[in-house]
Amino acid sequence: MIGRLAAGCEIVARQRSEALAKWVQAGRRDDLTGYRAALGPAVRLVLLCAVAYGVLAVVRAAPWLMWLFAGWWLRAAWRATRAPGENVDEPLDDEPDEPDVEAVVALLFEVLGDRDRVHLSTVLAHLQKEGQCEGWTVADLRARLDALGIPVRPKVKVGGVPTRGILRADLASHFPGPEMPPSPATVDAA
Known part of the structure; x- marks a missing residue:
């Protein structure tokens, strides 16, 4: 179970970071050249940092929110490593067999x-x-x-x-x- 959660955490972290990186890169404009073309990704990166700072401020003000985030993260990690055809709503106690x-x-x-x-x-x-x-x-x-x-x-x-x-x-x-x-x-x- 711990191995499945660890592998799932790695998958979820990679998926989220890749999605955010793609979003930042999508701000680049092909119709412009030089620094102007890179302004879009720079603005998106600053916006992303502002959102992260805002989330940090909210969690510091209400630390109990971190438990909600941790529960969401563990559920996403568990689902990320489910076997093909495995029921998404099955209880966390049933762990699928590891592949040979x-x-x-x-x-x-x-x-x-x-x-x-x-x-x-x-x-x-x-x-x-x-x-x-x-x-x-x-x-x-x-x-x-x-x-x-x-x-x-x-x-x-x-x-x-x-x-x-x-x-x-x-x-x-x-x-x-x-x-x-x-x-x-x-x-x-x-």
């Missing part, structure tokens, strides 16, 4: 095919094509992989585009299978 790490690693090797690296967006597209992970973002997938201990690199270059992804070498060294010999570091550690 070996099955996830096998799926990643399947998506890798004969390549040595793959973007998380490609993995997510494969999963969604199979009818899984509907409504997930790459950030959601990354949080789930991190929770399972599967290494994700921040900049994996595929087709000249660097973004989050997985390397075959990382998977092979962390999860040696029967067809792969263990890495020398694993043998030395034993």
Whole structure:
């Protein structure tokens, strides 16, 4: 349960920060150049800071409001990590089974095919094509992989585009299978 809430908190924080960043960036004007084009994002950032300061002032004046915020945050975190098809209104006591790490690693090797690296967006597209992970973002997938201990690199270059992804070498060294010999570091550690 704690692991699910921790992963959910990470997902919710990432989703909220990405949404706010997109909102600030949307203020940029393409019809202007120079500093004038950047005035929109600057104004939105100042407005965002003013709202944050206002919320802080309200919470300082009425600290009990923080409990409402904490309850909302935990509920959002719990819902962010629900399994596909899981009832949203089910009680918090029923925790879904954690996915099998070996099955996830096998799926990643399947998506890798004969390549040595793959973007998380490609993995997510494969999963969604199979009818899984509907409504997930790459950030959601990354949080789930991190929770399972599967290494994700921040900049994996595929087709000249660097973004989050997985390397075959990382998977092979962390999860040696029967067809792969263990890495020398694993043998030395034993």
